Amino acid sequence: MPHIVFECLVPPHIAEPVNQRFKQLGDLLVRDGKVEQATLRVESPAQFDQFVLDQLQHAYVTEHKEEFELAEDVPGKLEECGLVDVETLIPTRLSVAVTGVHTSMNQLAMHYSRILTPPAQLPCDAVELMKEEQFEVPALCPWSVAIYP
Secondary structure, three states: OOEEEEEEEEOHHHHHHHHHHHHHHHHHHHHOOOOOEEEEEEEOOOOOOHHHHHHHHHHHHHHOHHHHHHHHHOOOHHHHOOOOOHHHOEEEEEEEEEEOOOOOHHHHHHHHHHHHOOOOOOOOOHHHHOOHHHHOOOOOOOEEEEEEO
């Protein structure tokens, strides 16, 4: 059975909402005829390869670099920004098994990835879009994905 596996580090305060949104998206994909069935399996806390864990932790700190730098000087700054210390992130594996796929697996993975990384608000101006890094939105949960056809 084809499946999509996200390995991510989830802040404890959004763990349940993330799981629920994955489940809701699966229901919507079934409703819209993109798949016939989407079954979510959540493993939390999950065991990750140390390399993957290190990379995800590094991504979290890098994407929120300004907040982490401010937090060194201002107690409580991370929490004020909705962030947590990297050591408290929960390693979570979200596996979505799908049957009757009527779209590409890559497209399905992109739909699910939007839960973990919200879309950026992009300007209409083509010149402004050339500075694409300026519009990047940090992930709520650093993640990696694998697709098994």
